[in-house]
Amino acid sequence: MKKDLSILIGGKAGQGSRKAGLVIARLFKALGYYVFIYDDYQSLIKGGHSFSKIRVCKKPVYSHKNKIDFLLALDQNTIDQHEKELTKQAKILYDSSNITFNSKKSTGLNLKEVVESVKGKEIMQNIALVSGFAKELGVKWQDLKKVLDKELTKKKELNLKVAKKAFKKLDQVKKINKLKSKKDIKLLTGNESLSLGAIKAGLDLYFAYPMTPATGILHFLAQYQKEFNVKTIQMENEIGVINAAIGASFAGSKTMVGTSGGGFALMAEAFSVAVQNETPLVLVESQRMSPGSGVPTYNGQGDLSFALNVGHGDIEKFVVAPGDANEAFYWAGKLLNLSWKYQNPSILLIDKEVSESTFSFNKNILNKIKPKKPKLWNGNNDYLRYKNTKTGISPISFPGQGPTVKSNSYEHNEYGLTIEDPKQVKLMQEKRLRKFKAMKKEVQNLKAVKVYGNKNSKKAIIAWGSTKGPALDVAKALNLKLIFPVLLQPFPEKQIKQALKGVKKIALVETNGLAQLGKVLAQYSIEPNKEILKYDARPFAFDELKNKLSNF
Amino acid sequence: MSNKSLNLNTKTKNTWCPGCSNFAILNSFKMAVKELIKYGVPKQNFVLISGIGCSSKIIDYIDLNSLSCLHGRPVVSATGIKLSNPDLKPIVFAGDGGTYNEGIAHLIHAAKRNSDITVLIHDNRNFALTTSQFTATSPKGFKGGSSPKGSVEAPFDPLELMLSSNASFIARGYAFKMDHLKDLIKKAIKHKGFSFVEILQPCVSFYNSAKDYNKRVYKMKKGDLKSKEKALKKINEWDYNNKNSKIPLGIFYKTKKPVFENQVLNGINPSQRTKEVKIKDFEF
Numbered sequence: 095m096k097k098d099l100s101i102l103i104g105g106k107a108g109q110g111s112r113k114a115g116l117v118i119a120r121l122f123k124a125l126g127y128y129v130f131i132y133d134d135y136q137s138l139i140k141g142g143h144s145f146s147k148i149r150v151c152k153k154p155v156y157s158h159k160n161k162i163d164f165l166l167a168l169d170q171n172t173i174d175q176h177e178k179e180l181t182k183q184a185k186i187l188y189d190s191s192n193i194t195f196n197s198k199k200s201t202g203l204n205l206k207e208v209v210e211s212v213k214g215k216e217i218m219q220n221i222a223l224v225s226g227f228a229k230e231l232g233v234k235w236q237d238l239k240k241v242l243d244k245e246l247t248k249k250k251e252l253n254l255k256v257a258k259k260a261f262k263k264l265d266q267v268k269k270i271n272k273l274k275s276k277k278d279i280k281l282l283t284g285n286e287s288l289s290l291g292a293i294k295a296g297l298d299l300y301f302a303y304p305m306t307p308a309t310g311i312l313h314f315l316a317q318y319q320k321e322f323n324v325k326t327i328q329m330e331n332e333i334g335v336i337n338a339a340i341g342a343s344f345a346g347s348k349t350m351v352g353t354s355g356g357g358f359a360l361m362a363e364a365f366s367v368a369v370q371n372e373t374p375l376v377l378v379e380s381q382r383m384s385p386g387s388g389v390p391t392y393n394g395q396g397d398l399s400f401a402l403n404v405g406h407g408d409i410e411k412f413v414v415a416p417g418d419a420n421e422a423f424y425w426a427g428k429l430l431n432l433s434w435k436y437q438n439p440s441i442l443l444i445d446k447e448v449s450e451s452t453f454s455f456n457k458n459i460l461n462k463i464k465p466k467k468p469k470l471w472n473g474n475n476d477y478l479r480y481k482n483t484k485t486g487i488s489p490i491s492f493p494g495q496g497p498t499v500k501s502n503s504y505e506h507n508e509y510g511l512t513i514e515d516p517k518q519v520k521l522m523q524e525k526r527l528r529k530f531k532a533m534k535k536e537v538q539n540l541k542a543v544k545v546y547g548n549k550n551s552k553k554a555i556i557a558w559g560s561t562k563g564p565a566l567d568v569a570k571a572l573n574l575k576l577i578f579p580v581l582l583q584p585f586p587e588k589q590i591k592q593a594l595k596g597v598k599k600i601a602l603v604e605t606n607g608l609a610q611l612g613k614v615l616a617q618y619s620i621e622p623n624k625e626i627l628k629y630d631a632r633p634f635a636f637d638e639l640k641n642k643l644s645n646f
Numbered sequence: 647m648s649n650k651s652l653n654l655n656t657k658t659k660n661t662w663c664p665g666c667s668n669f670a671i672l673n674s675f676k677m678a679v680k681e682l683i684k685y686g687v688p689k690q691n692f693v694l695i696s697g698i699g700c701s702s703k704i705i706d707y708i709d710l711n712s713l714s715c716l717h718g719r720p721v722v723s724a725t726g727i728k729l730s731n732p733d734l735k736p737i738v739f740a741g742d743g744g745t746y747n748e749g750i751a752h753l754i755h756a757a758k759r760n761s762d763i764t765v766l767i768h769d770n771r772n773f774a775l776t777t778s779q780f781t782a783t784s785p786k787g788f789k790g791g792s793s794p795k796g797s798v799e800a801p802f803d804p805l806e807l808m809l810s811s812n813a814s815f816i817a818r819g820y821a822f823k824m825d826h827l828k829d830l831i832k833k834a835i836k837h838k839g840f841s842f843v844e845i846l847q848p849c850v851s852f853y854n855s856a857k858d859y860n861k862r863v864y865k866m867k868k869g870d871l872k873s874k875e876k877a878l879k880k881i882n883e884w885d886y887n888n889k890n891s892k893i894p895l896g897i898f899y900k901t902k903k904p905v906f907e908n909q910v911l912n913g914i915n916p917s918q919r920t921k922e923v924k925i926k927d928f929e930f
Contacts, residue, residue: 293923298916299729322923325916327729329722330755337719337752341695341726344713345734346917349726367716460925492917493693493711493727494734500705502714511658512706512714 095231095270097152100159102176103223104145105168107138110220114166115146117224119281119452121233121241122150126273129281130563131452132158132633137306137390143171149636152273154454156418156563160635164231166223167193168205185267187227189219201230203263212255221246225257229264237272282455284448285310287419288378291426293322296465298347300326301335306390307446308352308380332357336364336377343373344501346492348430348465352378355397356387358404366405368439369526371501372480372488374468376429381445383631392631393446395559398610401443402583408523410530412440413583417562419453421580427463428540434468436533437490443582445605447560447633471497478508482521486529534584542586544578545593551575552598553646556622558582558611561603564634568643571636582611587618599623601646605633652680658706667821667847667856671768672704674824678831679710687835693727693734695720697749699741699775701768718749721756724763728907731917732762735835742769746782746804753842757813759906760839766831767804767842768821770849771886778852785887790852801886808842809877809899815841816877816899820863821848822856826895833897839905846893859893866896874899 101118105111112133119129127150135144147158162179165172167188173195180186180199188195190202203226205219214222221242228238238261239254246253282290289311292300302312316326329335335351343349353361358379368375379401383394401413412432416422422444429440471477471489477497481488488508493499500510505522507513513522547555547569554575557565562578569576577593579586594600602612602622607629612622626642628634654676662668683689692710696702698717705712711734715723724736745753745767756763771788773779778790780797783804787796808816815837819827827845834841846863848856862884870876877899884893 290925294925296919296922298919301726322925323914323919323921324923325729325910325914327910330751333719334722334752334755337715337722338726338729340715341713341723341736342730342916343726344723345693345727345730347730349730364716364719371714465922492731494688494691494731494917496690498690498709499711501712503716504714509656510712511656512703 095268096163099150099163100161101148101150101164101166102145102162102179103148103166103168104143104172104176105220106140106171107135107142107144108140109168110217111144111168112146114220114224115148116281116452117221117241117245118227119148120245121228121238122148123276123279123281123454124237124241125233125270126275127152128154128279128454129452130155130158130454133450135391143175145172145176155567156453157567157634157636159637161637164227166227168219168223169193185230187223187230189223201264203260208260208263209256212252212259214252214256215249218253218256221253222256222260225260226264229261230267232266232269235261278457280455280457281452282419283310283450283452284416284419284422284444285450286314287453287455288422288426288442288444289314290460291423291463292350292376292430293324294460294463295427295430296348297324297350297430299339299342299349300324300352301329301339301342301349302352303329303332303335303357305354305357307382307449308354308378310449311352311378332360333364336361339375340364340368340371340373343375344492345494348434350376350378350430352380354380354382355384355400358397358400362404363406365439366407366409367503369405369409369411370407371503372437373439373501374433374437375439376426376433376442377439378426378442378444380449381443389631391446393560393605393633394629394631395445395561395604395610396606398443398558398582398606399613401441402614404441408527410533411438411583412533412581413443414440414581415443415559416448416580417557417559417578418448419455420459422448423455424459424462425580431466432536435466436487436529437468438529438533443559445560447563479510480506480508480522480525482508482525484528485532486525486527487532537581537584537586538588540581542579542581543589543593544580546576546578548573548575550596552596553601554594554597554599555601555603555643556611556615557603560633561605564636564639565603567636568640571640572643574643582614585614585618590618590620594620599646601626601643603634603639605629652683654679654709656707656709660707661703662700663851665850666700667770667850668700668704668768670821670824671827671845671847672707674827675704675766675831676708677828678835682832682835687735691733691735693736694739695724695727695736696739697741697744699744699773700770701739701741702744704739718744718747719752721745721749721763721765722752725756725761728762729910729916732907732911732915736763737835738763738765740765740767742767742771742783743773743781746802750782754807754811757808757811757840757842760812760814760903761906762839764834764837764841765843766834767844768847769804769844770847770853771855772849772853774849774852783886803881803886804844805881805898806878809874809881813842813899814839814901814903815897817842817897818844818846818895820846820859820895822860823863823895826865830897837900839903862891862893863895864892866894871897871900
């Protein structure tokens with residue numbers, strides 16, 4: 095097998111190509127390989143064109159490729175759309191019951207016949223295709239069966255019959271080496287891993303209203319709420335979501351909300367309230383292509399400026415943009431702890447690519463997140479919710495614990511009662527300003543900027559959020575430096591300038607049209623020599639970005 | 647319980663207009679709370695939630711836990727509080743503008759899901775704090791800053807809306823019938839599930855309806871509170887627009903229904919969870 099394999103499986107929505115792609119990825123993982131899955135689907139329920147691209151490598155991999163080595167087609171459209179992306183040696187495996195296609199490099203497998211011969215269900219054609227592919231690739235039946243045993247929870251026996259039948263029908267054409275198994279690697283989407291991170295930090299309640307691409311968090315947490323002891327609540331709208339979350343957090347629960355750009359806009363007013371009444375909260379904003387309703391099931395990084403500036407008034411908050419599942423896990427947990435430490439709302443800014451792509455997640459990171467106790471009231475003296483302290487952080491207490499707790503969206507005195515006089519307004523403003531200062535200081539304790547690739551290279555790529563994946567793979571391939579600021583507010587000026595030492599040329603990579611990180615960098619006199627911007631609602635592919643950077 | 651612990655006053659200077667009917671509501675509420683505390687509800691479990699407007703200033707005048715949030719949003723914040731710690735007693739103070747205009751969706755959904763909160767609406771039938779504009783319950787022809795020639799919109803009846811939203815406790819009180827109002831508030835707080843009390847309050851500055859209300863309001867006789875049909879008939883005696891009909895006060899509808907938070911939480915109190923969640927082997 096090639097050391098870097100790209101497989102595309104596609105069909106109509108409803109034919110199960112996503113599940114099939116995941117099974118293929120799990121098969122390769124079981125054989126000891128690293129995988130990355132890019133999922134592409136339209137905003138419709140049945141029909142259309144959906145596909146998954148699975149990239150398989152011996153080394154960790156974070157992006158998909160445009161070029162395809164193996165095309166697996168459940169319908170004609172998949173071939174028509176992707177034939178041009180095939181490499182010279184590519185192979186096609188297609189369903190000959192509904193596709194007519196003649197080429198030396200293709201194999202037809204009559205999926206309808208395979209499934210009907212064992213009285214299977216039509217949906218099982220996806221498993222038949224996976225099984226046929228495994229056979230051609232040279233996977234042993236027992237290795238495939240092991241994966242299918244674990245993956246197929248519904249009608250397992252019948253599915254296995256279908257798989258066996260398809261397996262027998264085809265001949266082996268390639269050879270694949272089994273590598274040492276990687277027990278620490280789990281396949282997770284960003285939505286799943288960030289949920290786990292929050293859970294590890296002690297998440298009690300998750301509030302949401304469905305919106306792609308954040309819906310996966312809602313579904314995941316709802317499905318496993320018993321296992322993780324997290325209650326998941328769907329509210330009437332996003333305004334309801336964040337205002338309920340503020341109430342819940344005020345009453346003592348660790349709370350998170352999730353949405354995409356439009357829902358985030360609806361939450362903006364309450365976000366400002368959470369800063370004013372000092373309510374800890376994590377808000378997950380999974381961007382999709384905007385403005386407006388945009389391209390709802392596709393990718394974009396157009397909300398950075400909005401996230402950095404959200405909320406009326408003098409506001410500072412932590413804004414973190416993780417670039418893969420491991421970071422999504424770590425920072426979701428870290429942000430929940432930081433939100434409680436500083437009694438302030440935080441934003442986890444991701445996008446469709448991080449939310450819904452499947453990554454090779456290293457489970458050793460699980461131990462890095464533990465719930466941290468906030469600064470609690472010690473029970474002495476009369477309680478002041480907004481006690482004026484040196485750090486600006488007031489000990490927290492909750493209703494029901496004894497003292498009267500008054501949380502106020504109006505400017506307030508230390509007790510929490512509404513005030514308007516200039517002296518008291520200034521006092522409370524300055525208390526919060528000191529807190530913001532402490533948050534800025536906290537940046538020094540965080541790995542806010544990461545450096546990858548050739549750390550001595552004079553040429554550096556700067557990427558943020560999901561562009562990290564392709565940029566990292568390209569930095570390795572072209573021997574460049576990658577500088578990745580994961581914390582975007584308070585901006586880690588010192589750390590990024592440290593990372594830029596010795597760098598002569600900078601290429602900025604973003605999936606938006608206005609170079610929104612570029613605007614932030616300009617505030618710190620960091621000026622990229624090259625801007626590589628993509629705004630067609632698709633993430634960068636590895637080979638695509640590599641081409642753009644080959645002469646850099 | 648000592649008298650000292652029952653002092654519910656704060657040091658905040660009251661800024662309602664002289665003669666405002668909110669003073670009467672404040673007193674009725676304080677009396678109700680004092681009686682409930684005597685009756686055994688821990689003082690520390692009361693949580694008052696308010697939005698924006700004259701009504702919402704009330705939480706600054708009562709020394710109990712409180713959350714002041716956004717215009718139109720206290721109802722949904724109250725549900726968040728109850729979900730977080732089901733031992734608490736969230737009580738919302740909000741006006742007709744915030745609740746029936748800005749945040750109407752939250753009221754309907756809280757009623758629909760039977761969230762175990764109490765909602766007290768100070769209905770002065772105009773946006774007063776912004777120097778008077780029409781709200782959802784202003785009568786047709788209401789003259790305000792934005793409708794100098796009179797509003798062309800007829801009001802809706804919030805009680806009828808609550809009935810059709812499946813609220814499990816629906817009542818109407820009158821600010822100047824303080825004992826009666828106190829009694830309604832107590833019953834609403836004791837009710838398990840969503841309790842809604844619409845409080846008619848004359849606005850001394852912009853809609854002084856006291857004389858009119860005094861003539862027209864009457865306390866309903868005890869009747870069958872479980873019948874929606876009978877409730878609707880009583881509710882429809884006045885439609886918030888008609889200027890002549892009598893205005894019934896009291897409980898219109900009260901029924902037992904499964905409580906939202908109990909069903910969702912299943913005995914868990916999220917705010918008091920101590921056990922750390924272990925993530926073992928997983929792959930989803």
